[in-house]
Amino acid sequence: MITIGDLALEAPSSSRPLEVNADTEVVKDVLSERLRIERFRIEPDRGSLRHPFEVSSKQALLFCFQSQNEIANRAVLFHRQNEPEVRPTIRGALPYFLGASTPEQSAIQRQLLQARRTLQRLLIEIRAAEAELSQRDDRTFNLLRSAVALGLLSESDQVGNDPDHGRDLLEQILHYESESVDTTLSTEAVARQAELLEEGRGIRRQLREVDDRIALMTRLEAEQSDATSELAIQRDRLSALEFMRPRERHAAGHAGTCPLCDQGLPQSDETIESLQALLSDLDTRLAASRGSAARRESVIDDLKESREHLLTALRKNAADLDAAAIQNQELSEGRERREQVAFLKGRVSQELERGVHVEGGVEELRVAERRARGQVARLEELFEADDPTESLRRAMDGLSELITDYARSLELEGSEHYARLDPGELTVSYRRPGGRVPLARMGSAENWVGYHLAAHLALHHWFVTKDRPVPRFLMLDQPTQAFFPEEVVDATDDEDADWGAVRRQFELLKDVVTSLGGRFQVIVCDHANLADDWFQDAVVDNWRNGVALIPDDWPSKAT
Known part of the structure; x- marks a missing residue:
């Protein structure tokens, strides 16, 4: 691991050398621990071929970046969403990071599933035991008829309605002594x-x-x-x-x-x-x-x-x-008769033992069933009190209100309607009288970028206010690209740009950061450079005229 600071993740002093002492898996675990990410296992959907995974900082960082090719992409909303393995990972991890699905909920859900399976198994066993009891008279009658045919009982021996009498006759058969064999x-x-x-x-x-x-x-x-x-x-x-x-x-x-x-x-x-x-x-x-x-x-x-x-x-x-x-x-x-008698005795012995076990087993099963029903009822009450589906719906309602407010601040298409984040499709849409309009069907790059900003700002507002274990930053690469030509170097000289839309973007970023009291940071790499004091105060570096994130002389210094 590269040691870069203390527990507060502050940058180390220049006098302290960097030390490599672990691999990326350890770094991931350490970051997850410092973010206070709980041990939470995401199980795939039933029938899915995907493997379960543990939530970590690796998934949390997917909500912290928007590259140049992603922020204006109407087909994807999240970082690396177009990768086959990442899309279901985001869908599975999002409820946890929103707080809609917790380890406690997962544990209760697993316990409830197990309790329901136990109850179902007990019900099946009770039905089987009761069927055994209902068929006992028929089996006893058949055994007695076989005994009469072999001469072990007389025709006058009848079971009647007394089960105990039938058991006595079966005991008599069991103690029958066959003639000796010469x-x-x-x-x-x-x-x-x-x-x-x-x-x-x-x-x-x-x-x-x-x-x-x-x-x-x-x-x-x-x-x-x-x-x-x-x-x-x-x-x-x-x-x-x-x-x-x-x-x-x-x-x-x-x-x-x-x-x-x-x-x-x-x-x-x-x-x-x-x-x-x-x-x-x-x-x-x-x-x-x-x-x-x-x-x-x-x-x-x-x-x-x-x-x-x-x-x-x-x-x-x-x-x-x-x-x-x-x-x-x-x-x-004579031998055949003796064999038939021995076989009949075996069946009688089995029937007598079965009767004892079934009668006692039914009572035990019914007691276990009552306990299982009580356990299922208690777990269902706990689960309904904190249902992940209902919790996710409430989270989506809160996020959708924020997204709608931000979209209106940006004056985006459909912002007069109600915008909503879809956690299943991983997209944003707004509903109008004619039906739902997802991001992929919206027009203009301004709307694509705008709804990306609105969705991610709403998510981080939720993460911060709900104290969720997601890094408190959002890095955006060229959010104003919809307003400038691709070959522009300094957007300050571009008189054709929609500076009103640009200003609305940055003002929204400023307002969200301000509203969160410094608990959230937005990092923007962009050509735009507003003259406002609040904007200039936020500029850290102005990479122009040969000054860049990676200086031109770094390769020569490395050699």
């Missing part, structure tokens, strides 16, 4: 069923094997029968050779004897021998086939007998399995 029997039944299932699978597997063998033997028998029939046909065809056998006096089947005439042949005939051998082979094969068929039929009969035994065993297995399934179903139904 876990050994249940385990054996499950094991027996699994054993029968495995046995049935084995019998069916054996049955399939026997059926496959019977089908195979039957198929072989059919094929053998076809082959035997074919052999028999061939043997019948060769049986004609019996008529060609030689006479008994010849060797049987002798190839040198003619089978027709029984005469000797000069050479033996091999065909006759072959035919006779084939016939003999066919006889042998037919005899073997008949023997094989008989054995195969015997095997098929044995397989069919085995199949009958397997079918009998399978039917017995199915009967045993049905019996085991019935036993397991009975055991399962």
Whole structure:
């Protein structure tokens, strides 16, 4: 921080060197403390993306400056108002600096908001608890019907109109003892069923094997029968050779004897021998086939007998399995009933506990509701006694009267009507019979500058008289620019200027400062230079002929 004086902010002596010992944030906090700015947090509007901020000297200084481009600007009224972040800051901080919104009011408003939320929550909880109580009879009736269905109560048990009787029945259900469970029997039944299932699978597997063998033997028998029939046909065809056998006096089947005439042949005939051998082979094969068929039929009969035994065993297995399934179903139904009874007991226990909590909770909630209503009523009374909205409206009324008086002193457009400061739009307007006319719709730079002066002088008059924590100065840069050309150097020689309007501006500044008894200072940088003694007495420096706020030789001295 640059040390520039004591607690009164007086300028240091030339013998005391400047000392840098802090950053700008510390300077801001120190200035805020010396201005007696309270710790006050500005919350953004609901739904806004802006962050809250603490009021400080940084915001207070926005009401102390009017640059050359701002004082004659009909679109903005305050310093840096055209900056996106500054405009909502001014709108939020203005009620505090006017005294319409205080930390105490903010605290009461937050407490009132919290108390209303608490009351609303209690009302919701009371409605829910009362709904629980109104539905209790229905829930009790449903629980008792479930108990009757499970055999825990008889059909004669009824709730009636006595809630205590219903509670007694629920207690009876809660103390019901389920039958004991024979876990050994249940385990054996499950094991027996699994054993029968495995046995049935084995019998069916054996049955399939026997059926496959019977089908195979039957198929072989059919094929053998076809082959035997074919052999028999061939043997019948060769049986004609019996008529060609030689006479008994010849060797049987002798190839040198003619089978027709029984005469000797000069050479033996091999065909006759072959035919006779084939016939003999066919006889042998037919005899073997008949023997094989008989054995195969015997095997098929044995397989069919085995199949009958397997079918009998399978039917017995199915009967045993049905019996085991019935036993397991009975055991399962017993377990299911026990589970249903246990589940019903849990619901009953929950209902009994809920009834106790709800009945006691409703009374507690109603007591808390009465306390919350009393708290809300007290806070509403405090808030209404010092309502920020009403306080801001009263402040605007007082400021508007001052602005109207100052506008009439300056003979501004619309000053015959009532001028008013709009804290939401951050502008000045006057209302005529045809409607409201804001600063942006007023004509001529004289009116723009004039209403800037009227508004800021009215604000500082309020700040001073209400002892608000705003620096007691207002710096204006060229308020008379509307009356002189831009290139003018010394307005004293400008005969075309509206010196009457210029005089009215400075006389208004003088009158406001005088009325505040030296508690307010106006700093003006301007080309105008009136010859009046009061004006000349107020001139501190006359920057002309090379003399300026920043002398020309400063850069050379710095090097």
